[in-house]
Amino acid sequence: MNEHLKPSVLDRPNSYVGKTVPRPNARRLVQGCGTYVDDICLPRMVHLAFHRSAFAHAKVVSIDTDEARAVPGVVGVFTMNDIRDVITPWTGVLDHLKGIKSAEQWPLANGKVFWQGEPVAAVAAVSRAVAEDAAEQIFVEYEELTPVTDMETALAPDTPVIHPELGDNLCFHRVIDSGDVDAAFADAAAVVEDTFHFNRHTGVPMEPRSIICDYSRAEGELTLYMSVQCPHMSKNLFAKHLGLDENKVRVICRDVGGSFGIKIHTYSDEMAAGAIAVILGRPVKFIADRLESFVTDVHARDHVVKARAAFNSGGELLAIDMDDVTGIGPYSVYPRTSGIELNQVVNLTGGPYKHASYRADGKVVFQNKNVMCQYRGVGHPIAVAVGEHLMDLGARKLGLDPVDVRHNSFIPDDAYPYTSPSGAIYERQSHRQCLDKLVGIMDYAGLRDAQAQMRDRNIYRGIGFASLIEVTNPSPAFYGVGGARIASQDGCTIRLDPTGGITATTGVTEQGQGTETIIAQIAATAVGVPLDQVRVLTGDTEIVPYGGGTWASRGAGIGGEAALQAGKALKENIIALAAAILQAKPDRLDVRDGSIVDIATGQERMPLSELGGIAYFRGDTLPKDVQPELVATRHYTQRQFPFVFTNAAHACHVEVDVETGIVNLLNYWVVEDCGRVINPKLVAEQTRGGVVQGLGPALYEECLYSSEGQLLNGSLADYLVPMAAEMPDIVVDHIETPTGTSELGAKGVGEAGTAGAPAAVMNAINDALDPFGVTLTHMPFTPDKILKGLGRA
Amino acid sequence: MTGPLAITITINGEPATRAVEPRLSLADFLRAEGFTGTHVGCEHGVCGACTIRVDGRTARGCLTLAVQCDGLEVETIEGATGNGCVADLQDAFIENNALQCGFCTPGMLLTADELLQENVSPTRTEIREHLSGNYCRCTGYQAIVDAVEQVARQRAERT
Structure with missing residues (x-):
């Protein structure tokens, strides 16, 4: 095993890799100064509440929204028919899962409801309380259908088929048969067996699912403030299903109050919020309450x-x-x-x-x-x-x-x-x-x-x-080959600022696990600057390199490698510039603790702040063929x-x-x-x-x-x-x-x-x-x- | 539905006179006043994310109505940060990584501070018991217990 622990670029005099350092973003959180989605308040913003199905399986015969519309403070009431022109349905299949099938899913009930809690109609109002008042005044006539709840009999011939267009209740079937199982059991000295039941449970992030959709009619731009793990995926999906130019959809994800995989999926109520924002042309906020979370969070x-x-x-x-x-x-x-x-x-x-x-x-x-x-x-x-x-x-x-x-x-x-x-x-x-x-x-x-x-x-x-x-x-191989626009690569851009500090932007995201900290540790080490001179930005699709975000335990391994390579590239650029300024050979120089140093003696030749000052403000003093390039981007795909x-x-x-x-x-x-x-x-x-x-x-x-x-x-x-x-x-x-x-x-x-x-x-x-x-x-x-x-x- | 009532609540030392609907929770009131460090996690009094202090005692902001606090003093995490009363706990939480997403943290800090005011040298079991009304989904609690235990020691050494 030890041969794998060979010296690396990380074994540097000022390496932060392998060290416990505190998280720089923790200070604002202990002071209650984080910015979770519900902390954001935009001008003219309306709040959504939903009428949700009380039945697990039913036909929607009629929806009466008249009384809800009459509640003072209500801005709009929406059923599927009211948003159909601005949003398309989606189907959760991937090409590489052979034979997987599912039905088209709509943001609001489209004639039938399929689970208790499915959103049927939405109210937009001046406050969440008013929206809830009005949602209670929506009257839906249901015709109950037989619910299919026992998965062990879901495929039985006498069980109703939930989506008749699919033919049966089977979503996906996978068989592996490798080696000679029958022979192994026949020859065994001991055979054991058991039956296991694994209960349904859910993630319960302390911050419920939260979104603000801010649509600008003037610009045709949608800005989404989301509590999410994968901003670029969300950008793509909202653009695709709302028929918007993907370049004009921006996802901003500030602090996320826990996620654990809950906040990487497409949710009907969030998509409906997007559609309603497009229709109203004003910001729409939806914050799931805890009861809604239990019936809708995956x-x-x-x-x-x-x-x-x-x-x-x-x-x-x-x-x-x-x-x-x-x-x-x-x-x-x-x-x-x-x-x-x-x-x-x-x-x-x-x-x-x-x-x-x-x-x-x-x-x-x-x-x-x-x-x-x-x-x-x-x-x-x-x-x-x-x-x-x-x-x-x-x-x-x-x-x-x-x-x-x-x-x-x-x-x-x-x-x-x-x-x-x-x-x-x-x-x-x-x-x-x-x-x-x-x-x-x-x-x-x-x-x-x-x-x-x-x-x-x-x-x-x-x-x-x-x-x-x-x-x-x-x-x-996880998602991309199956046709989903979920990036497995991630990128990091690192810039040397005139102060001698660095700013790193990364496509991987932070939900509290410490992504920003480890990216800072890697970037500081690779470039050669003190940790407190590193600023890391995540979670804004208009700022960070295109990337998959955080899922499948990829933040450190994928995002970290991109940061390492970006840091190394920036350091090379810094040294090339320093060599020109100092009239030294690049291979005689190193960057350590925020300074250009002699690689052999460690003696300081020039602080990075001085180099940054020359590069950004005194280009006139540089040789004519030298153009400082103090920013570097690298991407990494594990393949x-x-x-x-x-x-x-x-x-x-x-x-x-x-x-x-x-x-x-x-x-x-x-x-x-x-x-x-x-x-x-x-x-x-x-x-x-x-x-x-x-x-x-x-x-x-x-x-x-x-x-x-x-x-x-x-x-x-x-x-x-x-x-x-x-x-x-x-x-x-x-x-x-x-x-x-x-x-x-x-x-x-x-x-x-x-x-x-x-x-x-x-x-x-x-x-x-x-x-x-x-x-x-x-x-x-x-x-x-x-x-x-x-x-x- | 009864119309708005005029109340005066002193928030972190500054009186605020407002007309509020009787059904408005204290947590929603405080958040609307800009004190967004008070987090709403369940709205039924279980998770503890909305923990604040009312006249010096911790309370659930989601189970307290704003109108109940007419004439009372309310302290939020912003106030506790400003007057420094939980500074040692905040430092210890950072040092021990006793927070990840941070959503439960303001409530956790005020609850921990209350424990240390009542019991200057709690055992780990007592710390765990006292914090059991505040849910954390990220840390598994051990780092929080470590941080509170460390501050108990520090406070004992100071006195």
């Missing part, structure tokens, strides 16, 4: 998986065979589709292991519930939980330690680059090193001893492991592999109270490998936050639906998210295996915590309950389910 997961695994007597995994069905609501979400989650599940299950035989059959089905789409971890939590639970079952059946079964089954270190039976290509993983380090820092042997002693006192503690892989740094995989090992330690069914989280450990670590603190905090977002849905979070398709717990009082008191301290340690795909060597880290935590806590609970012969695989593991499993409820 939901996540909702899978039933049946899986089995074959092992030889030495505890080596031979084969996995699984079926997955996942319910995605009535539409595949545009433009990323709701097929990607299943694709990830079947691509990644058993990812750390060397088994040669693998079969997976995955079906994505429509239902009359809110839509399901990509949320932090995308498929990984399911893949990891299924695979890691099978590993534990195998260990138990063979009488082996779960750590040993993993070690025996890992892809050998000398086998990389390795192609998995699902076709995923791993450049290099450090599963063995991560697990060894994990076992060390958690004192595994000591915990096992304590566990045995406590069982004698009727205290039931459990230890659960999860080894995982995570998709990061995606190539165009060596479809994805660059990271890996990690998690362990969770719980105590299950068998009288109350309550799971007490005692400890949690992670050893992760995201390649080159740019800021250890930020990596650790991404990991901790990610783990907690994985623990939440494993223990508490669930969108509960009635059989009629009614969401039963659409408030924060009823939908439980992790609170401070329930969460453990989380120990995070690192292994660094930089990727060779870039000079920076960084992989992503944003989702690995969420990917591993459900598996680790599930395995820990089952380990705790082992004396009772109970195995639980139906998330979330609520006290009720645990007591039922124990036969005590």
Whole structure:
């Protein structure tokens, strides 16, 4: 592994890469001086509220808006017929997901409603309160249709077809059959199997979805103030569906109050806001309230998986065979589709292991519930939980330690680059090193001893492991090849200012994870300036280079590499100019800590502020053939592999109270490998936050639906998210295996915590309950389910 | 619906006399006055993002009506920043990266400050308990607990 840690451009005297530095943008946020969309108030702005469907599936017979229009302060009331001339529908399919289909989706109900909460009509008024008053005066006559809610019967012949034009309720079907699965199971020393239920849950960013659409009739320009992860994608989609010149659509994204994948999708109410802004010619604000968020923010997961695994007597995994069905609501979400989650599940299950035989059959089905789409971890939590639970079952059946079964089954270190039976290509993983380090820092042997002693006192503690892989740094293979205008490349422009400081603009975006900080660290290092002399700008499509934004854990790996290359190019330009001014050879000069220095002695030759002053204001003093070029732009696309995989090992330690069914989280450990670590603190905090977002849905979070398709717990009082008191301290340690795909060597880290935590806590609970012969695989593991499993409820 | 009522609320030390609808929440009132550091996360009193101080005690801005605060003193994060009473917590939050998106942070800071006024040396468990009415979706809470614990130590050393 060490050969990959060769000296790089980053090993410089003033390198900030690998150091914990505080986030420069944190100061305004702790003072409450951030600018979230709802903090912006524009002249003549109106506020939107929606009448939303009360039914999961119904025909819209009539809409009476007369009384709503009469409410004082109402500027307009809009049904689909009122906006049809200015907006086109969309369909969430991608060419490379073979056979995926979905129906045309409209911003407002177009004759039918397909889920409870679907927007039917919109009111624009002088305040949100007035708009809500008027929305209550919209009277819609519905003719109820049979809702399709159970995904396991969605494809049954007697189940109504939600979109008759599609022929059935199947959105996407994917089959993998690799190696010889039947033979592997026939020859196995141990075969284990289980059925898993992965609950529907949602992201709950603290700042709800928010948008202001400001349309200028005079200029034909639309300015969108959005809380979003991918400004350029939004620019393209609003232009495309509102029939506007894409060059005249600008997306401004200032502070984003959490996102986690929720704010990368096309939402009906936001598109309707765009259409209404075009019609009214004045700014339109829509801020989802929490209740609206629960019925319209994309939901996540909702899978039933049946899986089995074959092992030889030495505890080596031979084969996995699984079926997955996942319910995605009535539409595949545009433009990323709701097929990607299943694709990830079947691509990644058993990812750390060397088994040669693998079969997976995955079906994505429509239902009359809110839509399901990509949320932090995308498929990984399911893949990891299924695979890691099978590993534990195998260990138990063979009488082996779960750590040993993993070690025996890992892809050998000398086998990389390795192609998995699902076709995923791993450049290099450090599963063995991560697990060894994990076992060390958690004192595994000591915990096992304590566990045995406590069982004698009727205290039931459990230890659960999860080894995982995570998709990061995606190539165009993720979306671009499928026809979506979602950039996999990203760019960075860095300018030397006359003061000697630098300004960097980047296409990757900030939602609190620290993007601006790590871009600043990389740019400062590459150019050679003090960190406090770096300003980073993100989130404005008229300022930053065209790029994909932040998703699939690509900010550091893709945006960071672009920043490194831009910084190097700028430094070259600076040195060329300095050489001309100082009449020195360029290879004798370096830039360090804001000064041109002699490369050998480090002695200052000229501060950058002086160089900037000459370049910008005293060009008359320069030789005639010298034209200073103190700005550089570089872009980066990772195209060596479809994805660059990271890996990690998690362990969770719980105590299950068998009288109350309550799971007490005692400890949690992670050893992760995201390649080159740019800021250890930020990596650790991404990991901790990610783990907690994985623990939440494993223990508490669930969108509960009635059989009629009614969401039963659409408030924060009823939908439980992790609170401070329930969460453990989380120990995070690192292994660094930089990727060779870039000079920076960084992989992503944003989702690995969420990917591993459900598996680790599930395995820990089952380990705790082992004396009772109970195995639980139906998330979330609520006290009720645990007591039922124990036969005590 | 009752018409607007005239009220006077002292916001961060400056009195404001306004005619407000009785149904207007204190959080919406403060935001309309420009104090946008008070964030609205759930509007049903659970998430704590709208936490402010009313006559020195923390309260939920979304569950309090503006008219209830007629004649009272309200302090927002802007006021607490201005008078420096949470400066040490703000520094510690930055140092520990106890915030990511920052949406919960103003409420979290005022809640943490209240705890430290009541309990000068809280345990980590007590800190976690006290902060459990303030949701954070980004950090997983540990860094916040670290920051509050650090400030408790610092304040104890100063006194």
